[in-house]
Amino acid sequence: MAGLELLSDQGYRLDGRKATELRKVQARMGVFAQADGSAYIEQGNTKALAVVYGPHEMRGSRNRTLHDRAVINCQYSMATFSTAERKRRPHGDRKSTEMSLHLKQTFEAAVMTQLYPRSQIDIYVKVLQADGGNYSVCVNAATLAIIDAGIPMRDYVCACTVGFVDETPLADLCFAEESGSSLALALLPRGGQIALLQMDAQLHQDHLEALMDAAMTACKGVSKVLDEVVRRHLQEVSVLTGE
Amino acid sequence: MAMAVDMRLPTFRSDSRSVSLFDRKGSKDLVVPGDVITTDTGFMRGHGTYLDDDNLTASVAGEVERVDKLICVKPLKTRFNGEVGDVVVGRITEVQQKRWKVETNSRLDSVLLLSSVNLPGGELRRRCAEDELTMRSYLQEGDLISAEVQSVYADGALLLHTRSLKYGKLGQGVLVQISPSLIKRQKTHFHHLPCGASIILGNNGFVWLYPTPGQQDEEAGGFFTSLEPISLSDREVISRLRNCLLALSAHKVLLYDTSVLYCYEVSLSQQVKDILKPEVMEEIVMMTQQKLVEHEG
Numbered sequence: 001m002a003g004l005e006l007l008s009d010q011g012y013r014l015d016g017r018k019a020t021e022l023r024k025v026q027a028r029m030g031v032f033a034q035a036d037g038s039a040y041i042e043q044g045n046t047k048a049l050a051v052v053y054g055p056h057e058m059r060g061s062r063n064r065t066l067h068d069r070a071v072i073n074c075q076y077s078m079a080t081f082s083t084a085e086r087k088r089r090p091h092g093d094r095k096s097t098e099m100s101l102h103l104k105q106t107f108e109a110a111v112m113t114q115l116y117p118r119s120q121i122d123i124y125v126k127v128l129q130a131d132g133g134n135y136s137v138c139v140n141a142a143t144l145a146i147i148d149a150g151i152p153m154r155d156y157v158c159a160c161t162v163g164f165v166d167e168t169p170l171a172d173l174c175f176a177e178e179s180g181s182s183l184a185l186a187l188l189p190r191g192g193q194i195a196l197l198q199m200d201a202q203l204h205q206d207h208l209e210a211l212m213d214a215a216m217t218a219c220k221g222v223s224k225v226l227d228e229v230v231r232r233h234l235q236e237v238s239v240l241t242g243e
Numbered sequence: 244m245a246m247a248v249d250m251r252l253p254t255f256r257s258d259s260r261s262v263s264l265f266d267r268k269g270s271k272d273l274v275v276p277g278d279v280i281t282t283d284t285g286f287m288r289g290h291g292t293y294l295d296d297d298n299l300t301a302s303v304a305g306e307v308e309r310v311d312k313l314i315c316v317k318p319l320k321t322r323f324n325g326e327v328g329d330v331v332v333g334r335i336t337e338v339q340q341k342r343w344k345v346e347t348n349s350r351l352d353s354v355l356l357l358s359s360v361n362l363p364g365g366e367l368r369r370r371c372a373e374d375e376l377t378m379r380s381y382l383q384e385g386d387l388i389s390a391e392v393q394s395v396y397a398d399g400a401l402l403l404h405t406r407s408l409k410y411g412k413l414g415q416g417v418l419v420q421i422s423p424s425l426i427k428r429q430k431t432h433f434h435h436l437p438c439g440a441s442i443i444l445g446n447n448g449f450v451w452l453y454p455t456p457g458q459q460d461e462e463a464g465g466f467f468t469s470l471e472p473i474s475l476s477d478r479e480v481i482s483r484l485r486n487c488l489l490a491l492s493a494h495k496v497l498l499y500d501t502s503v504l505y506c507y508e509v510s511l512s513q514q515v516k517d518i519l520k521p522e523v524m525e526e527i528v529m530m531t532q533q534k535l536v537e538h539e540g
Binding site: 054057117118147151152154155188235238241 | 293302
């Protein structure tokens with residue numbers, strides 16, 4: 001690492017967290033009235049909005065219709081003001097398209113699409129402020145939005161990004177820490193099934209297991225927080241509707 | 244010209260007050276996706292659940308409903324799940340051969356067959372090839388209709404019919420879209436309110452407000468729509484009802500003729516445009532709920 005010390009001798013990271021500590025998560029469900037489901041999440045300084053429409057009739061390209069299950073359509077975009085340097089295109093560039101595909105794969109593993117043949121489910125996520133772990137935060141936001149829309153899922157999908165610095169796995173990376181080797185994991189926490197696992201950097205095989213363990217623990221930590229958000233929301237709304 | 248502009252700063256929505264006020268019933272059985280409801284294999288699996296190694300598990304967030312041996316989870320908010328006999332309000336999206344496609348807030352577009360509508364000229368008319376060619380003159384894309392669910396296909400699509408004079412094309416009025424779970428199931432969903440307007444509370448969450456019609460023309464078969472200008476007073480009543488509906492749905496109050504009417508009466512002290520202000524909304528809804536409790540409980 002050139003200059004920047006990601007992990008101090010005392011075991012603290014740049015923002016004062018311990019190695020396994022997550023950032024503060026704040027989330028809200030049902031932020032839009034027009035959409036079927038919506039959610040807003042803040043994970044440290046990374047902020048994202050997710051909106052879900054559907055299941056509804058196939059619109060646009062009819063030939064993508066699947067006769068045994070629903071099609072999941074994802075769009076990932078980043079607000080032009082989300083990064084330190086202003087972005088030109090909010091979506092449609094290579095990176096966003098790849099991210100959209102990853103999100104689609106992730107949710108095809110968790111949403112029970114076979115219940116809605118010939119339908120389409122749209123998931124739109126937008127990063128309002130990017131400070132590392134964009135994929136993970138978007139997955140978490142989309143999970144909340146899908147639950148808000150009442151679409152059946154096998155389990156929550158919780159995602160977290162972990163890195164490896166000085167022989168130590170770091171959980172929930174922020175932007176400065178993401179430059180090194182980082183691994184993104186989307187997990188269905190109760191069964192421990194992996195919805196998506198992605199790592200672009202090089203890592204020695206011996207370290208992989210430790211890194212995976214750290215990622216699993218971090219995802220389970222995230223799932224606890226999301227669970228709390230969902231239950232609180234459920235309580236609030238059901239009290240209002242109850243006679 | 245000076246204009247009065249209403250501006251407000253963003254505030255944190257606090258539901259805590261209403262929560263404490265209406266926290267009178269016991270805690271319901273609330274579950275989230277992945278929660279195991281029961282490990283007992285003697286139960287039947289209903290909507291909103293799935294079997295995970297013999298464990299009956301919830302797949303949506305909501306309230307558990309048990310009917311005998313059947314366990315369902317009812318989500319707080321979903322798209323419309325139609326049942327036979329439901330009254331729906333929908334919008335024509337497509338004209339195909341012998342059928343119309345209708346958007347009804349359902350998971351798939353509903354189908355209205357040419358053979359299940361009343362064509363002008365009486366009940367017993369045969370449908371010929373010519374009718375197929377003039378389908379667009381009866382209903383075209385974008386038209387709103389009221390209809391009843393005749394049957395449900397295996398994939399969840401709804402088959403509609405308008406074989407009654409009360410169903411058919413909708414003319415002048417206002418459409419309000421709200422969550423289907425807020426519509427109370429009742430014997431009748433067509434109401435002529437004493438305040439001077441009529442309302443169709445579609446089970447699919449589409450609510451149609453229109454001026455109470457004079458006398459019905461039986462020959463038109465439900466495709467005739469009046470284009471007579473509506474008087475200002477009628478339009479005011481309809482706008483007020485619309486804002487009342489939005490206020491009630493924002494506070495998740497069940498909608499039926501009485502609740503809408505009470506809300507309308509309570510709102511009379513306010514100007515129509517003020518009803519949508521959050522604090523006025525809250526006040527009106529509180530008074531409506533009070534009135535409902537007084538008159539029913």
